[in-house]
Structure formats: structure tokens, C-alpha cells
Amino acid sequence: MTALFNFQSLLLVILLTICTSTYVHAIAPTFMNNHKQGFIGIFWKAARVGERLSPYISLCCVFMAVSMLIGS
Template identity: 30%
Template sequence: MTNAYSFEGIIVFSMLVICTCAYMRRVPRLKKWFLSEKKGFLGVFYKASVIGTRLHVPVALTCILMAFYILFLR
């Protein structure tokens, strides 16, 4: 289990948010409903989906590295 208040927990949480929002951007019904706001609190999810879509290779590599770190080194 990862502590949410550590740097490692923040990285894991942000990677999960970015990957989830990028996936939701590919689903048409969820995109219209959830990612329509570009400003405010829900705008954070829109921006995370844009990061996950445009930088999919670095995000995927970071997810793989974090999984390796959590499973084997920690």
C-alpha cells in the first residue's frame, strides 16, 4: 500500500489520474459528459486527459517504471 502523503504516492496517484482520464477521452459518451469543462475543477481532468493523449509514450514508460519499483524494489 502506498502512502498518499509521500512523493511516491503523489506520483502513483497522478499517473493513475492521467491514465484514467486519457482512457475516458477515448469513450465518446464519457468524453461529452465528463471532459467537456476546460476550466475550473473539472478542467484538471480535461488537462490530464490531454497530457495522457499527447504524451502517451512517456506516460506509459513512467507507469511501467513505477510498477517495477513498487513490485520489486519496495
């Protein structure tokens, strides 16, 4: 089953995309700043969300980790 059909997996993929994009943007900011349009622009936007909402993203990651522990 893909992550599109399972809501919890979809949220996990979105959170991992935001966290990974934010990390890559911190390491190589010129790469993402030069590619704001197109497919890579999605990752630039995810990096912006991760930078601006980092406390909320962190809380969501902790919540997802706890829910994964409880669910398994």
C-alpha cells in the same frame, strides 16, 4: 499517511489520474470537452497530457509498477 507526504505515492496518484482521465475522455469526449473550466477542467488537462505524452506516460507506469514490485 496520505499520498501528499510520500513522493512515490503522489507520483502514482498523478499517473493514475492521467491514465483514468485519458480513458474516460476516449469513452465520453463530450463530457470532458464541455467542462474545461472548474474542478473537472483538471481532468480535461490530465487527459490532454495522457493523449499527447502517451509513450512517456506508459513508460512511467511500467517504471512505477517495477518499483512497486521491487519495493515490496
